[in-house]
Amino acid sequence: MLVLLPPSEGKAPSGRGTPLKPESLSLPGLATAREAVLGELVELCAGDEEKAREVLGLSEGLRGEVAKNAGLRTAGARPAGEIYTGVLYDALGLASLDAAAKQRAARSLLVFSGLWGAVRVTDRIPSYRCSMGVRLPGLGALGGHWRAPMADVLPEAAGDGLVLDLRSAAYATAWKPKGEVAGRTATVRVLHAPTRKVVSHFNKATKGRIVRSLLTAGTVPSGPADLVDALRDLGHEVEAQAPERAGRPWALDVLVSEIH
Template sequence: MLVLLPPSEGKADGLRGRPLAWGSLALPELDEARARVVDELVELCAGDPVKAREVLGLSEGQSAEVARNAALRTAPTAPAGAVYTGVLYDALGLATLSPAAKRRAGKALLVFSGLWGVLRINDRIPAYRCSGGVRLPGIGPLAGHWKGPLGEALPEVAGSGPVLDLRSAAYAALWRPSGELAARTLTVRVLQERLVGGVPKRSVVSHFNKATKGRLVRDLLEAGPLPRRADRVADALRELGYRVEADDAAPGRLDVVVSEV
């Protein structure tokens, strides 16, 4: 089973590891495409910080993010799972997983990134700011840049098991499963159900969508071997106590219904 995650806009501070070592990241066949984005981003941020903020969608108060990008080649690193912060990663709690669950996470989790394409959680990276929806001056939209390299690399990574796609729209655009692989790819929508005037009403949650997905992945990793077939994923989540419904109008989508967020 492969689990596709978004990154987080927030990154940890105070990293102390050695600088990025090219060739050390998972899927080294992506290194050429990675280097193009790194070179473009460093040049932009080191040369014109004002334009860099505009391109990256940052405010003047986020100028430190531009300086951070300018120093990417020499910046300290840490495992990606420790660099990414935010709601989903807080709920996932990679650092507190059991040893067996950590081993499963290292094999099953794949984090999408506008800068790196995809990463394993143990890949050592510096902190950076470059979302998947960015359009760099010399490259264009990052979704277009990554479409080809990821399209070649990821079907083999996915193997023959199910794919649980928990990415947000900006990162889903970097690569979309197709053909037989699409048929065993599942997405998750989190719905909150509340009683309004005695009548159950459902709404799509936003902020807490990430927390639910993080807890869901954590519980799967801790439960034991991950499902090997797409038709077992919903059952595995139900066994963990989640209320899961298939949506006949959207094949491949699972609705996780929560009453508290």
């Protein structure tokens, strides 16, 4: 099983660990594309601060993120699972998983990123600010920049098992499963049951809880239909829509009665 996650907008401080070693990151087929984004981002943020803020879409209160990006090559690095924070990652609670569940997380979770493309939660990265919606002057829209290298690398990373796609729309632009891989992919929406509406906060929290429950139970669904059964067994209310034709992902709605 491969679980595709969005990053968090806010991130924990880098700390004083060993600086980034790009060659140590998972998915080495993304190395050239990563270096292109890293080089462009560092150069942008080491130059005109106002231009950098404009390109990155940063408010005055986030001015310090520019200097942080300028120092990415020498900043301390920590496991990505510690860098990413926010509602989804709080609910996922990687740090409080038992040893077996942590091993499952290391194997199955893949976090998409405007800067790194995608990383495992065990990959050591510095704290940064660069969303997938950014258009860097020399590279253009990052979603488009990542599309070709992702198409080469991600099908192999997906293996022959289930792909559980929990990414937000911006990060889904970087890679769209196709063909046989798409047929064993499931996307998930979280809806407030009484209104059938998506509410951002509990959407993220519920996705975090879904992943945690799968990791804790040691459940490895073989495909989308098996995932529906597994989630129901774990106490989630799920409505599933199988694709009308082959080569399309399943669409799952997880219904939540209370917003929390």
